[in-house]
Amino acid sequence: MAEDQQKLQSLSDAYQKLQQDLQTSVSARQKLESQQQENKGVQKEFSLLPPESNIYKLVGPVLLKQERSEAVMAVEGRLEFIEKEIRRIEKQIQDMQSESENKKMEVYQLQTQMRPVEQ
């Protein structure tokens, strides 16, 4: 019984750890989403801009003038990168979810197993 108790403890610890990791991944996913939205907004803005407008990029405390094509490319590159990251994190989240589901089941099974002993 003490063995079971210990096993349950380590199992629920693992489960909790997994949940925490999942939480971090989910927040990372959310952050990526907001970055994606922002970059998409910028991209849209660029496409609406009259061709002769001046574009500046904030580098540290300084505004640097940038070529339009350069700026457009930078945003495109970022969007691509973000998309890739999102796909990677989504996969991570899915894996973690199924794993934590398994752990949950294990804990549950162990608990039902132990119950008759306790009573």
Place this chain on the structure above:
Amino acid sequence: MASTKADSQPQTIDLNSLPMAQLNNVKNQLTQELQHLTTSFSQLKQAQAKFRDCGNSVRDGLQKGEGTPILVPLTPSLYVPGKLASTETVLVDIGTGFYVEKTPPAAQDFYSRKVEELGRNLQDLEKIVQGKQGNLNVVEDILRQKVIGESSKGGGEGTT
């Protein structure tokens, strides 16, 4: 977050059939989601107000043209006098560190577009919040009924 969605969406579960503990979990989950959504909602509202302010500033602030005396904030509580040097163009932050030179009307247009966009998002979000609120109400109702049923049937024999 997504795990409960997977649990509750594909097959419909009769909420009445769930045990109290699980119902409580569902309730907590919904409350959490609702809270998250309402915070997002107010943040969006704030952002919208900020954009609206910017638009108004561009419209009102530049009306009088060059040389207009203004007070420039050095910090939120310290101002120095100055003069508007140029009202031909303004520099607009369009996000992710990019700034674009725009004429005042174009800047106003930009801000009103942003306000509109956020307004649409707010509407969508409001619908979602309402839906969640409805779900929460249903769950709470059932939970209340269960509690009443339990106490009238079992008397002191509560299993919680």
